[in-house]
Amino acid sequence: MANSIDNAGCRPIERLPITTIIPRAWIGFSRAPWRCVxxxxxxxxxxxxxxxxxxxxxxxxxxxxxxxxxALLVIxxxxxxxxxxxxxxxxDRLLPQGSSSEVGAVPSSTRQLLWLFKQTAALAVLEGVILIGALNxxxxxxxxxxxxxxxxxxxxxxAGVAALAIWTLGQSLALPLLVHHGHRPLAAMEHSRRLVQTNRLKVLALLGLLLGINLVGLMGACLGLLLSLPISALLLMASCRTQTPWVRESRRNMLPT
Known part of the structure; x- marks a missing residue:
């Protein structure tokens, strides 16, 4: 038995655990609701x-x-x-740990918020420059x-707008992957592209779920965002706990030739 391999033959295919992210998010939120809010x-x-x-x-x-x-708007x-x-x-710290087939998690003790903030700022600048440059x-x-x-x-x-929309979709998981795996910006962008490429329908379902939750959160003078945004963050981080499925290898001919 071996992990399934992507087309390049060098990286395991990662699957989004779309069926488990909602219960995981609820468990995580129940552990520290007031800190999230x-x-x-x-x-x-x-x-x-x-x-x-x-x-x-x-x-x-x-x-x-x-x-x-x-200046204040920029700040x-x-x-x-x-x-x-x-x-x-x-x-990411509140979510329960999954099975041993989940890949890539970095222990939270090795990541500092300041370092994550710097990498997130660099990611935002890089993606913003690419987006604005492509639009122009x-x-x-x-x-x-x-x-x-x-x-x-x-x-x-x-064609340009369609290509840019596809690229933007491919980068939709870059930030949570950066936080979860401790990636640098370029590595997070590449990881997000690969993950979205192999889980297109699941990513669309995830984005639809996030959109629906936050539309509900906008009700009640937007006070619902105090609940919908933390749940959205937990759902995003739960989606980073990807799994590598097992596949049956073809049997090799063991008879002498």
Whole structure:
């Protein structure tokens, strides 16, 4: 018996444990509900507080106040990353351990929040640069071709947006994989791409589940987000506890030749 191998023949195929992430997430949340809610509240306070303040300052007629508003808006993103990383790190520690076939988990004692924050910031910058660069490239290419053929310009635009959407889907698990495995940004991006490639339907089901939970959380003056966001973090971290399935090897001919 051996682990199933991917097309390259050098890496085991990882399967998302989609059927077990909900009970695992509930068990993890029940272990420290107030810590999860507290980190979520801190993240929301930072985002809304800095965002509202930045919006008010940007409407000022004084240029220095408007500039300060722009600076606060930019600062709000990295400021919210710290509680987000802390929430994912806590969720990873709260989840129950699975079977011995789960791969890649790094002991939590070897990861420091500051190091994770730095790697998360680098991942966000790298993916942001790629996303903005790709959007600008698609826009420029479509505008250049539009002078010669409107149909071809629309085709380039549609193909570019589709390719970018596929790439974005492939990077949807990069952050939780970075936190769980202690990856660096490029390694997390590559791991996420491989994992999504072999679990397309499961990843779509996971994203649909997260979307549904947070849409419910938006009800009740958005107070439900204090529960839906921690549950979402636990579901994401539970999905990182991938498994390598066992397959039957073909029998070798043991007779002498």
């Amino acid at each position: 507290g980190l979520t509240a801190l993240m929301l306070i930072i985002l809304t507080g800095l965002g509202v303040t930045a919006g008010d300052l940007q409407q000022s007629s004084h240029w220095w106040l408007a500039t300060l508003g722009d 709000s993103i990295p400021a919210a990353l710290m509680p987000l990383v802390a929430l994912l790190h806590l969720a 490239l698609i826009r420029v290419a479509s505008a250049v071709v539009a002078d010669h053929s409107g149909v071809l310009s629309n085709l380039i635009l549609a």
